[in-house]
Amino acid sequence: xxxxxxxxxxxxxxxxxxxxxxxxxxxxxxxxxxxxxxxxxxxxxxxxxxxxxxxxxxxxxxxxxxxxxxxxxxxxxxxxxxxxxxxxxxxxxxxxxxxxxxxxxxxxxxxxxxxxxxxxxxxxxxxxxxxxxxxxxxxxxxxxxxxxxxxxxxxxxxxxxxxxxxxxxxxxxxxxxxxxxxxxxxxxxxxxxxxxxxxxxxxxxxxxxxxxxxxxxxxxxxxxxxxxxxxxxxxxxxxxxxxxxxxxxxxxxxxxxxxxxxxxxxxxxxxxxxxxxxxxxxxxxxxxxxxxxxxxxxxxxxxxxxxxxxxxxxxxxxxxxxxxxxxxxxxxxxxxxxxxxxxxxxxxxxxxxxxxxxxxxxxxxxxxxxxxxxxxxxxxxxxxxxxxxxxxxxxxxxxxxxxxxxxxxxxxxxxxxxxxxxxxxxxxxxxxxxxxxxxxxxxxxxxxxxxxxxxxxxxxxxxxxxxxxxxxxxxxxxxxxxxxxxxxxxxxxxxxxxxxxxxxxxxxxxxxxxxxxxxxxxxxxxxxxxxxxxxxxxxxxxxxxxxxxxxxxxxxxxxxxxxxxxxxxxxxx
Numbered sequence: 001x002x003x004x005x006x007x008x009x010x011x012x013x014x015x016x017x018x019x020x021x022x023x024x025x026x027x028x029x030x031x032x033x034x035x036x037x038x039x040x041x042x043x044x045x046x047x048x049x050x051x052x053x054x055x056x057x058x059x060x061x062x063x064x065x066x067x068x069x070x071x072x073x074x075x076x077x078x079x080x081x082x083x084x085x086x087x088x089x090x091x092x093x094x095x096x097x098x099x100x101x102x103x104x105x106x107x108x109x110x111x112x113x114x115x116x117x118x119x120x121x122x123x124x125x126x127x128x129x130x131x132x133x134x135x136x137x138x139x140x141x142x143x144x145x146x147x148x149x150x151x152x153x154x155x156x157x158x159x160x161x162x163x164x165x166x167x168x169x170x171x172x173x174x175x176x177x178x179x180x181x182x183x184x185x186x187x188x189x190x191x192x193x194x195x196x197x198x199x200x201x202x203x204x205x206x207x208x209x210x211x212x213x214x215x216x217x218x219x220x221x222x223x224x225x226x227x228x229x230x231x232x233x234x235x236x237x238x239x240x241x242x243x244x245x246x247x248x249x250x251x252x253x254x255x256x257x258x259x260x261x262x263x264x265x266x267x268x269x270x271x272x273x274x275x276x277x278x279x280x281x282x283x284x285x286x287x288x289x290x291x292x293x294x295x296x297x298x299x300x301x302x303x304x305x306x307x308x309x310x311x312x313x314x315x316x317x318x319x320x321x322x323x324x325x326x327x328x329x330x331x332x333x334x335x336x337x338x339x340x341x342x343x344x345x346x347x348x349x350x351x352x353x354x355x356x357x358x359x360x361x362x363x364x365x366x367x368x369x370x371x372x373x374x375x376x377x378x379x380x381x382x383x384x385x386x387x388x389x390x391x392x393x394x395x396x397x398x399x400x401x402x403x404x405x406x407x408x409x410x411x412x413x414x415x416x417x418x419x420x421x422x423x424x425x426x427x428x429x430x431x432x433x434x435x436x437x438x439x440x441x442x443x444x445x446x447x448x449x450x451x452x453x454x455x456x457x458x459x460x461x462x463x464x465x466x467x468x469x470x471x472x473x474x475x476x477x478x479x480x481x482x483x484x485x486x487x488x489x490x491x492x493x494x495x496x497x498x499x500x501x502x503x504x505x506x507x508x509x510x511x512x513x514x515x516x517x518x519x520x521x522x523x524x525x526x527x528x529x530x531x532x533x534x535x536x537x538x539x540x541x542x543x544x545x546x547x548x549x550x551x552x553x554x555x556x557x558x559x560x561x562x563x564x565x566x567x568x569x570x571x572x573x
Contacts, residue, residue: 020092022068026061030069039070042357044339048081049289049320057088057096076340083341083498084322085137086289098132100172102163103149107138107251108442108474108488109400113145113157121160122148131167137325137492138251139290142400142474143407152292174293177261182304185265191310193376194269197276202376204230204277211372213380215392220245220328220365221440221469221539223458226372229362232352233278236360240280243356244271245333245365246287246294249325250441251492252472255396256366258408260294263370264301270369272311278362281315286333288321295320325496329538330363331355332498343500344538365470367396388414391457395468399425401475402432414455417447421475432477436555440469442489443543446476446550465549482558486547487515493544504541507532511548520559522552522568 033054034047047070051062058081067074081087090096104110104119123133141147144156148163151172155162166172185191196202208227217223233240248256260267275283287295298318305311324342327333331345334356345351355361375383384392391414400406404426411420417437421427428434434449439456445466447454454460461467476485494508511528514521529545536542551559556566 020060020064022064023061026059027065027068030062030065034069041070041072041339042337044070044072044077044080045084045322045336046319048084048087049322052087056099057090059090059096060092063089080339080341084324086323098128098130100131100151100167101149102126102131102133103136103139104133104158105137105139105141105145105147105149106135106488107142107145107492108438108485109138109142109252109406110146111484111488112401112476112480115146118146118148118158118160122163125160125164126167137323137496138249138253140248140254140257140288142252142254142398142472145400145406149290154293174296177293177297179261179264179297179301182265182301182308185263185269189377190265190373191269193373194272194276194310197273204234207273207277207372207376210375210380214371214375214383215380216368216371216375216383217458218365219367219371219396219470220248221250221443226364226368229352229364230274230277232350233280233360233362236353238279238281238360240278240360240362241356242271242275242278242280242283243330243334243337243351243361243363244283244285244369245328245330245363246285246291247321247327247333248365248470249288249328249496250443250470250472251489252400252438252441252474253398253470255398255408255471257291257294258396258398259367259370260291260297264297265305266373267366267370268301268305268311268316270372271316271364272305273372274362274364274369275315278360280362283316284337284356285316285318286321286327286337287318289323324498325492326498326538326540329540332538333363334361341498343498346537386412387457388412389455390414391455391460395457395471397424397456397471397473399473399475401437401473402429402434402477402480403427403475404429413457414460416455417452417473417475420456420473428475428477432479435476435478435480435482435558437476438472438474438547440467441472441474442492443467443539443546444469444472445546446485446554448554451554465553466546481562482551482555483515483562483564486551487512489547490515490544493540497540497544501535501537501541503532503535504537504544507536507541508544511545515548518564520552520564520566522566525552 051058063077067077082089088097104115139147141156146158148155148158150166152174153172211227216226271283302316306313321327327336327342329344330351332342336342351361351363386394393413394410395413397409403421409424436446436448438446439461447466490512494512497504497508499505532541532545
């Protein structure tokens with residue numbers, strides 16, 4: 001027998017959408033804001049940025065309207081909007097954030113420069129209804145520590161007075177960056193390699209031989225031989241894509257910003273050459289959101305290349321990150337480009353086989369492709385012979401912390417930390433004595449001063465439990481609190497974990513809790529480290545224990561001097 005249909009007020013009429021009702025005003029606002037824009041899933045993060053930029057936050061009513069407009073489930077919209085730290089989600093009934101946000105960088109370099117006290121002073125000196133002060137991860141301005149972002153404008157070597165002056169002047173947009181345009185680059189022989197490649201005067205075999213002779217490897221951290229990546233991607237059936245990782249979120253790293261500000265067309269030529277080599281139809285550039293001034297530079301650079309016929313209109317796509325360190329991992333970056341939370345993929349398959357939109361994808365970082373035109377002009381042998389101690393090539397070291405002159409320094413591969421400080425950085429900062437250094441940012445571990453004469457390059461630091469990664473050198477001194485250094489790094493990893501896998505999500509939080517005690521259980525710390533290394537999906541969880549393992553190996557006496565008791569006995573059975 002057919003059951004009678006209830007008509008009471010608790011019963012929803014057939015055909016009426018479930019969930020909270022759509023606000024027609026919000027939908028009208030959204031349609032006006034996004035008029036003419038694509039509605040495909042990969043545009044989701046761009047649309048969220050448009051809403052955040054226009055309204056200062058992401059309201060639930062606008063997200064419901066966006067779900068309707070894009071024909072996506074609200075769950076997919078919400079999951080992505082709440083994954084990224086630069087999106088401020090406000091649910092129904094909640095008050096929106098203050099109209100202006102001041103972000104104080106809490107990365108290690110900025111902490112050493114007094115960011116904690118600066119944040120306290122700024123928070124005490126603003127009107128909360130008008131301005132909010134929050135902590136933020138590395139902004140890629142470690143050479144100007146402490147760094148503060150006021151709206152979209154950065155204040156380097158920030159003091160309360162300098163930040164207040166920015167507020168008083170209402171200067172909240174990024175500074176204009178002076179950059180060499182197309183005419184200047186072409187006068188130096190720019191885009192000749194691209195022209196020769198397209199005309200057949202240079203072949204992939206020619207360029208691969210030159211790059212192999214140079215010893216060029218991926219300079220974002222992994223160090224995979226560049227020409228081998230080309231071959232792997234080219235071996236897969238098309239269509240293919242090129243993705244440029246400009247999301248340098250590793251604390252202490254700012255070399256990609258350095259090259260994009262000074263030579264955007266050389267970078268672009270390297271990206272276009274890479275696309276020609278693997279016969280890719282489109283280049284996607286994923287730029288971290290902390291670089292708003294660079295976004296304008298790249299927009300203008302791409303427009304110049306399109307106007308000159310160097311690049312087909314629409315063949316270079318510039319996308320904004322949204323504040324997620326994990327998106328430096330290549331598969332997480334690709335997930336983000338597809339409009340999803342940036343969670344790493346299980347491998348295999350590798351992105352060279354199935355990457356962006358499930359197609360073969362060449363992923364390189366900014367500096368790697370930057371060097372391709374230069375190596376072709378000068379020759380692979382020129383690049384290779386720059387190294388010291390039988391190492392090949394040049395390395396761009398981002399140096400910050402307790403040195404006299406922080407900055408990006410182009411130095412021979414195989415240089416030692418002591419040589420780098422003395423020859424390029426003007427020595428240690430006044431009043432500071434070398435205690436140790438991070439050779440590869442937060443992920444690369446911590447080396448003691450006694451190992452400051454080891455060559456800095458790929459594969460030279462692994463025997464000591466560290467690695468060079470992106471060559472982000474953070475120098476610490478005998479005046480620094482070593483436990484504060486380590487807990488700062490682990491707090492960063494715990495905050496930036498995507499949460500997808502238990503070893504990383506739980507392991508980073510557990511390790512941080514153990515480090516905050518005065519009694520360190522070495523057996524427990526090492527066991528937890530091994531689980532994270534063995535079982536985490538990606539490099540974040542695998543590398544997070546490195547600072548802890550380093551201090552347990554190299555700095556036991558120093559920790560004891562800070563009142564930390566390290567207990568190493570196995571528990572009784």
